[in-house]
Amino acid sequence: MVSALGQLPGVGPKTALRYVYHLLKQPRQETERIARHLLSLAELIKICPRCFSFSQSIPCDICRDPNRVPGLLCVVEESRDIATFEDTGVFKGYYLVLGGTLNPIEGITPDVLHVRDLEDRLKAEPAIEEVILALSPTASGETTMLYLARRLSGGAGSGSAGQPLGRRVTRLARGLPIGASIEYADEVTLGDALRGRRSA
Numbered sequence: 449m450v451s452a453l454g455q456l457p458g459v460g461p462k463t464a465l466r467y468v469y470h471l472l473k474q475p476r477q478e479t480e481r482i483a484r485h486l487l488s489l490a491e492l493i494k495i496c497p498r499c500f501s502f503s504q505s506i507p508c509d510i511c512r513d514p515n516r517v518p519g520l521l522c523v524v525e526e527s528r529d530i531a532t533f534e535d536t537g538v539f540k541g542y543y544l545v546l547g548g549t550l551n552p553i554e555g556i557t558p559d560v561l562h563v564r565d566l567e568d569r570l571k572a573e574p575a576i577e578e579v580i581l582a583l584s585p586t587a588s589g590e591t592t593m594l595y596l597a598r599r600l601s602g603g604a605g606s607g608s609a610g611q612p613l614g615r616r617v618t619r620l621a622r623g624l625p626i627g628a629s630i631e632y633a634d635e636v637t638l639g640d641a642l643r644g645r646r647s648a
């Protein structure tokens with residue numbers, strides 16, 4: 449149990465051990481309740497085949513919503529970022545979860561991320577006019593946005609088979625703290641950054 453919990457982000461062996469002792473002190477039904485929740489995560493939550501976010505319904509509620517703006521596609525790092533952008537109330541388009549940012553040293557290359565899926569979606573949906581790169585302004589986030597901007601906007605080396613995808617590619621306005629994660633941005637700052645987006 450300690451080694452299983454120790455694999456969670458931000459949880460070291462000592463914290464894991466604290467959790468285990470805490471759980472041991474709980475009534476049996478409380479431990480069972482947590483266990484059921486853990487199981488239902490694996491059983492109920494799927495990955496939306498269109499945007500790659502976690503969802504209980506396939507496709508997810510956002511992908512199924514016909515009232516969103518079909519011309520806007522927002523590329524985020526992780527599924528959790530969608531909730532952060534939805535909280536701003538500013539963005540009404542659709543999303544695609546990239547699955548991380550480029551980091552070749554850790555083996556995160558374009559083929560590990562949903563880069564090809566993003567290109568396939570742009571080819572399949574000519575209605576998408578603008579791709580908003582809403583990745584965190586960290587070193588690897590910046591590298592990834594530069595890489596995607598080149599591939600998607602139709603410049604040299606764009607498109608997987610050489611054909612330009614020719615989309616308008618934008619990124620969030622400055623104002624987000626450099627090096628900070630989208631995950632921790634407040635909705636006002638994020639809403640402003642969305643409204644003031646600029647060419648990537």
Ligand SMILES: [Zn+2]
Nearest residue numbers: 496499508511
């Ligand atoms: Zn979806």
